[in-house]
Structure formats: structure tokens, C-alpha cells
Amino acid sequence: MGELNIFISNPAKLSIKSKNLNIKSLESSEAESLDSLDSQDSKNAKAPSDEVFIPLDNISSIIVDNPMCIFTHTLLDFLAQKNIVLIVCDDKHLPSGILLSLLNHSKTSLHLRTQIKLNSKTKATLWQEIIKVKIANQAAVLEILGKENSEVLRKMAKKVLLNDSSNLEALAARIYFSSLFSEDFKRSKSDFKRREENIINAMLNYGYAIIRAKIARSICAKGLLPSFGIFHDSSLNAFNLADDFLEVFRGFVDIYAYKYIEFTSRRSKAPPCDEGRCPFETPKASGTIAPRKSISDLLCSPNELNKEDKLYLLGIFKKEIPLNGKMYLFDKGIDEVISQYLRIVLGKDSALKLPLLDTRFCD
Numbered sequence: 084m085g086e087l088n089i090f091i092s093n094p095a096k097l098s099i100k101s102k103n104l105n106i107k108s109l110e111s112s113e114a115e116s117l118d119s120l121d122s123q124d125s126k127n128a129k130a131p132s133d134e135v136f137i138p139l140d141n142i143s144s145i146i147v148d149n150p151m152c153i154f155t156h157t158l159l160d161f162l163a164q165k166n167i168v169l170i171v172c173d174d175k176h177l178p179s180g181i182l183l184s185l186l187n188h189s190k191t192s193l194h195l196r197t198q199i200k201l202n203s204k205t206k207a208t209l210w211q212e213i214i215k216v217k218i219a220n221q222a223a224v225l226e227i228l229g230k231e232n233s234e235v236l237r238k239m240a241k242k243v244l245l246n247d248s249s250n251l252e253a254l255a256a257r258i259y260f261s262s263l264f265s266e267d268f269k270r271s272k273s274d275f276k277r278r279e280e281n282i283i284n285a286m287l288n289y290g291y292a293i294i295r296a297k298i299a300r301s302i303c304a305k306g307l308l309p310s311f312g313i314f315h316d317s318s319l320n321a322f323n324l325a326d327d328f329l330e331v332f333r334g335f336v337d338i339y340a341y342k343y344i345e346f347t348s349r350r351s352k353a354p355p356c357d358e359g360r361c362p363f364e365t366p367k368a369s370g371t372i373a374p375r376k377s378i379s380d381l382l383c384s385p386n387e388l389n390k391e392d393k394l395y396l397l398g399i400f401k402k403e404i405p406l407n408g409k410m411y412l413f414d415k416g417i418d419e420v421i422s423q424y425l426r427i428v429l430g431k432d433s434a435l436k437l438p439l440l441d442t443r444f445c446d
Contacts, residue, residue, distance in 0.1 A: 220334030
């Protein structure tokens, strides 16, 4: 699996040529990748003025945010075979669909049967650990940013019961978001139903959605069923298990987005992304990062993300996350978490080790 995350915002035809992704611009528009084509990962790519070739082995995901894009059947087949996530966006420019590889593991049948038989006590213990880590990560976000109530959340994380039967997750969320943004901030009830009231919700939900897609990809690659969750069990949700594990990674998105919002809100003219002066390493993009108002003003601002916002959020996959005493690139960290879950499903392990946010993620 490669590390390139490709973002396409202009009309283009996507196809396969000699086992390379071929992006051919339409109407003289250019397709844009998260990483510049002269980067180390894509140094072998050939790039005529209206056409780009990228080796499939270098690609982790493709996000298509233009309704005029065209895909060939062969491309979709190759993406599935290579376990490359394809995400398409709706008319509001938010992720609306995912192409995932199915039956890509030699022991899929065994894994599915064992996963479905996972007993309720094990699931209750797993959910308890997930919520403990989620709240602990929220506490870390507040502490790193110098916000109030980090210690309150840290103590709360230690009190989570089996299956979070006392629903500390909801109580922690109310304290967390009011401390992180303001008392007036309200989270959308659902991350994936297009109910964002402001740019902050839009940015968080976009970040959650692309990580959710990567989690779903990893689940399918391990021969597991993404619809059969640990806690989430909606019959209308094909990604219950992905939503379970997304809880662990939300804090990473929150602080990553917050730093960016804070940075753009305090500059009258932001520097180009590739000058390296943003709070985190940012992808290269044309033009500049648009300046924003203060965070309190953003609560009433339009919810439309621009291209630079989305490219920045995709840059989270260049970050490393701490897990079990090691640092993993984000994609690799997701894979390691799902691998641990699979070992528990198969009875080869009993403890689920999850990433705990600390200052290393902010370096």
C-alpha cells in the first residue's frame, strides 16, 4: 500500500495505462495530487501538461470532488485489487461514497464467522476501552491547547464502565467541545448526514469522513465485515465497525483542524502552504490559505470548505501517531489497530492497544 493521497477537484478522466493511474484533464483543467509530482513518492511519474501518470503501488487513496470526472471500469477493478480507497464527494463537496475491496483476504470466510460469534462480554470490554481512550485523547487535546477541563476529562476516562453503561462518552463530549471552541458550539448529531451549521463542523466532519474511509478499507483488507460493529449496530449503516474505531481517532482530527483554524484566523494574509509555516506540515497547494475570522465568528460562518482546507485535512495522513510505544504513519496506525482487533476476534489476544494522543503528534 502506498502513501499518496490524491485529491481531484477539476474535470478529469481517470483510467489505467501500464498499471499506472492515468489522470487526463478535461476542459484544460488539471488534476491535483496531495503531494507535488516532483516529491520523493512520485518522482517516477510522467506529467505532460494535461496528463499525469502515477504508479498504483504509490497510492493510498483518491478523493474525487468534481461531478464531471469520468472513471473506466478497468480503473475501478484495479483500485479494488490494489486495495486503494476511492472516495467520491457530493454536490456539497463532502464525501458521500466509498469504493472498497471485498473478499481480498484468503481467510475472509473464517474471519467473518468468528467476528459474528464474538461474545457480548468481549464486545462490552472493547467498547469500554475505546471510550476510555476517546475521552483520554479529548483530555490531551485540551491540555496541549491550554484549555480548561482537561483534568476533568482525564478523571472521567478512568471511570468508564463496561459498554460505557453510564454514558460518560456523551457527558465528556459536552464538556470537551464547549471547552475546545465555545459554549455556543454545537456538534452535528451525525457526521455523515450533511448537517453542518458552520465551517468548524464542516472541517471536523470532512476529517472524520476520510479517516472513516481508511478504517473501512483496513477492515475489509483483514477479511472482516465493516457492517458488524462492536457497539454501533444500525441496520442502515454499512460501516458500523468503522464508526466504532473512528471514535479513537477523532481527537487527532480535532487538534489537527483546530490548529489550522486558529492559524488562519489570526493572519490577515496566510503564507503559501508549501512555505512550511502552518501549524502542521501542510500539502502543497496553489495560491494561499485564505485568512479566517476568529473562532467565535466561525460559529456563524458558511460551511463551505475550500480546496486548501481539504488539502490540509488530507495532510493528516502524513502525521505519525503514538501506538504501543512506537510511532506509526496514520495509515499504518489504523492498520495496526484493526490487526489487533482481528487477533482478539481470533482468540489470539485479549487486550486492545489504542493510540493515545500526545505532543509528538503536534511536532
